[in-house]
Amino acid sequence: MNLKQQLDSIISAGISETAGIADCKALINYARDEKFGDYQANGIMGVAKQLGKNPREFGEQVLDTLDLSGIAEKLELAGPGFINIHLANDFLSKALNTLIASGQLIQKTEKPQTVVVDYSSPNLAKEMHVGHMRGTIIGDALVRIFEHLGHIVIRQNHFGDWGTQFGMLITHMQDLHTADTSLKNELADLEMFYRQAKERFDSDADFANASRENVVKLQAGDAECLALWQEFINISMEHCEKLYTLLGITLSSNDIRAESFYNDKLAPVIADLETKGLLTESDGASCVFLEEFTSKDGTPLPVIVKKSDGGFLYATTDLAAIQYRNEILKADRVLYVVDARQSLHFQQVFKVAELAAYKKQSCSLEHLSYGTMMGSDGKPFKTRSGGTVKLLDLVNEGVTRAHTLVASKNPDMQDAEKQAIADVVGIAAIKYFELSKNRNSDYVFDWDTMLSFEGNTAPYLLYAYARIRSIFRKEEAANIDSFDITVNEKEEKALAIKLLQFTETVEQVAQDCFPNQLCLYLYELAGIYMRFYEACPVLKAQPAVKNSRLGLCQLTALTIREGLNLLGIDTLEKM
Numbered sequence: 177m178n179l180k181q182q183l184d185s186i187i188s189a190g191i192s193e194t195a196g197i198a199d200c201k202a203l204i205n206y207a208r209d210e211k212f213g214d215y216q217a218n219g220i221m222g223v224a225k226q227l228g229k230n231p232r233e234f235g236e237q238v239l240d241t242l243d244l245s246g247i248a249e250k251l252e253l254a255g256p257g258f259i260n261i262h263l264a265n266d267f268l269s270k271a272l273n274t275l276i277a278s279g280q281l282i283q284k285t286e287k288p289q290t291v292v293v294d295y296s297s298p299n300l301a302k303e304m305h306v307g308h309m310r311g312t313i314i315g316d317a318l319v320r321i322f323e324h325l326g327h328i329v330i331r332q333n334h335f336g337d338w339g340t341q342f343g344m345l346i347t348h349m350q351d352l353h354t355a356d357t358s359l360k361n362e363l364a365d366l367e368m369f370y371r372q373a374k375e376r377f378d379s380d381a382d383f384a385n386a387s388r389e390n391v392v393k394l395q396a397g398d399a400e401c402l403a404l405w406q407e408f409i410n411i412s413m414e415h416c417e418k419l420y421t422l423l424g425i426t427l428s429s430n431d432i433r434a435e436s437f438y439n440d441k442l443a444p445v446i447a448d449l450e451t452k453g454l455l456t457e458s459d460g461a462s463c464v465f466l467e468e469f470t471s472k473d474g475t476p477l478p479v480i481v482k483k484s485d486g487g488f489l490y491a492t493t494d495l496a497a498i499q500y501r502n503e504i505l506k507a508d509r510v511l512y513v514v515d516a517r518q519s520l521h522f523q524q525v526f527k528v529a530e531l532a533a534y535k536k537q538s539c540s541l542e543h544l545s546y547g548t549m550m551g552s553d554g555k556p557f558k559t560r561s562g563g564t565v566k567l568l569d570l571v572n573e574g575v576t577r578a579h580t581l582v583a584s585k586n587p588d589m590q591d592a593e594k595q596a597i598a599d600v601v602g603i604a605a606i607k608y609f610e611l612s613k614n615r616n617s618d619y620v621f622d623w624d625t626m627l628s629f630e631g632n633t634a635p636y637l638l639y640a641y642a643r644i645r646s647i648f649r650k651e652e653a654a655n656i657d658s659f660d661i662t663v664n665e666k667e668e669k670a671l672a673i674k675l676l677q678f679t680e681t682v683e684q685v686a687q688d689c690f691p692n693q694l695c696l697y698l699y700e701l702a703g704i705y706m707r708f709y710e711a712c713p714v715l716k717a718q719p720a721v722k723n724s725r726l727g728l729c730q731l732t733a734l735t736i737r738e739g740l741n742l743l744g745i746d747t748l749e750k751m
C-alpha cells in the first residue's frame with residue numbers, strides 16, 4: 177500500500193464507522209500548501225450531505241474515532257469539512273529507512289494484469305518520421321512502467337506493411353530490378369524511393385494499373401510480389417531497428433505483429449460479422465453502420481470492412497487484431513498509443529469489436545492519443561524546405577547540439593568523454609521533452625528549451641542527479657553505505673514526503689497513462705531536494721545528522737535515476 181492508500185484506508189474506515197455506511201471514501205489528496213497539512217481528506221462532505229448532517233459536526237465525530245497515532249502528529253478539521261493530516265516525523269523516518277533498506281523504491285502491484293501495448297507501429301512504406309516519434313517514446317515509457325510494477329506486458333509493433341502503397345513500391349522495384357541491380361542502394365533512401373514511386377503512380381496510368389494489380393497479387397500470395405515486398409520490408413525494418421537502438425526503445429523483432437500477420441484472419445472476420453447480422457452492403461462495399469457515429473447532416477457513417485473490389489481495410493485488420501489480443505494474448509487492457517487523428521477510427525473499431533464480442537467484457541481497449549509536434553512557426557514540424565523531418569537526422573542533430581553544450585561547460589574534458597556525455601544528453605533531451613508534455617496537446621519542438629539546464633528538462637534532472645552522486649565521491653562520504661534517517665527540519669520533511677510519493681506517482685501513470693505526471697514529479701523532487709540541500713548542511717553536519725542527510729541524498733538520487741530509467745532515459749554519474 178502506498179502512503180496515500182494507507183491514509184485513505186484508515187480515514188475511510190473512520191468515516192464508514194461514524195456514518196454507519198459501508199465503503200465510504202476518504203478522498204485523500206496531497207496538500208501542496210503546508211498550512212493544509214501534508215495530506216487532506218475531502219470525503220467528509222459528501223457523506224455528511226448524504227446523511228443530512230452538518231459537515232463540520234460530522235467531521236468532529238469522525239476525528240474522534242480516528243487513530244492515526246504513529247502516522248500523524250496532528251489532525252485538524254478545516255474549512256467546510258476537510259481533515260488536514262500532518263504526518264509525524266517519526267513515521268516518515270521509519271518509512272524511509274524501510275525503503276532504503278529494501279532497495280525497492282516501487283511496490284509491485286498486487287493485481288498483475290496482462291497489458292498489451294500497441295506502439296510505434298510506423299508504416300514501412302516510408303521512412304519513420306517525427307509523427308511516429310511521439311508514440312514510440314511515450315509507448316516505450318509506458319511499457320517500462322507497467323513491467324516495473326509487475327504487470328505482464330506484451331508489446332505489439334503493428335507495422336503498416338500491407339496497404340495499397342506496397343503495390344506501387346513493388347511495381348517500381350520490378351522496373352528497377354531489370355534496369356539496375358543495385359536495388360539496395362536505391363532503397364537506402366526510402367523516402368526518395370517512395371516519392372519516385374508515388375510520382376509515377378500519379379502520372380502514369382499503366383504504372384498505376386500495374387500497381388493495383390500487384391496489391392491484389394501480393395495479398396493473394398504471389399511469389400514474385402512477396403519476394404520483392406519482403407526485400408523492401410526487411411530494409412525498412414532495419415531502418416526502424418537502427419532508430420530503436422539509437423533511442424533505447426525496447427521493441428524487438430519478437431514484438432512485430434504487422435498488418436500482414438492478420439492477412440488470413442480477415443476473411444473470417446467478415447464472415448463472422450455477416451453471421452452476427454452486423455454487415456450492410458453499400459455501393460458494393462461491406463460496412464457496419466453504428467448509430468452513434470453520424471456525419472454532420474445526421475446520416476450514419478459506415479465503418480467499411482471490405483471494399484467493393486474485395487480488398488480489406490485498416491479497420492478490418494484492427495478488428496482481427498482485437499480478436500487476437502483477446503483470445504490469444506489474453507489481454508486485460510489493450511493500449512493503442514496512436515496519433516489523435518485516428519480517434520474516430522478507434523472509437524468505431526472498438527464499438528464494432530464490442531458488438532461482435534471480439535473482446536471480453538472485462539478487457540478495456542484504450543486509445544492513448546497524442547497531438548502533433550509543431551515547428552516554431554506553429555505548423556506541423558517540417559524541414560526548412562517543407563519536407564518531412566527524418567527521425568534519424570533529428571536524433572543526430574540532438575546529439576550534435578548536446579556536444580556543443582557539453583563542450584562549452586567542460587572545455588578541458590577529454591573528447592571521448594564529451595562525446596559519451598553528449599550521446600546521453602542529446603537523446604535524453606529529446607525523449608524527456610516529449611514525455612514532459614501532456615500527450616494530448618500539440619507542442620512546439622524547440623531545441624533551446626529541451627537542452628536548457630533550467631526548468632523541467634532532461635539536462636536539469638541529469639545534472640541534479642550527477643551533483644548528488646558527486647557528494648558520494650567526496651572523502652567525507654566515501655565509505656558510508658548504511659543509513660539511519662531521522663527527519664527533523666521542515667525541508668527534510670518536505671523531501672521525505674516527496675520521496676514516499678514516488679510509488680503512488682508511478683501507479684498513477686500506469687492507470688492514466690500520462691508520463692508527464694512522472695516528469696513533473698521528478699522535477700518537483702529535484703527542486704525540493706535543492707531547497708533541502710541549501711537549508712541543511714550535509715557533509716559538515718555532526719556524524720548522526722550527516723548520515724541521516726546522506727541517506728536522504730542517496731534516496732533522492734536513486735529515485736531520480738529510477739524515475740528517469742522508467743521513462744527510458746539513462747543517467748550519468750558525472751556531467
Ligand code: ARG
Pocket residue numbers: 294297298299334335336494497512514
Ligand atoms: N501504422 C499506423 C500509422 O502509421 C499506426 C498503427 C496503429 N495501430 C493500430 N493497431 N492501428 O498511422
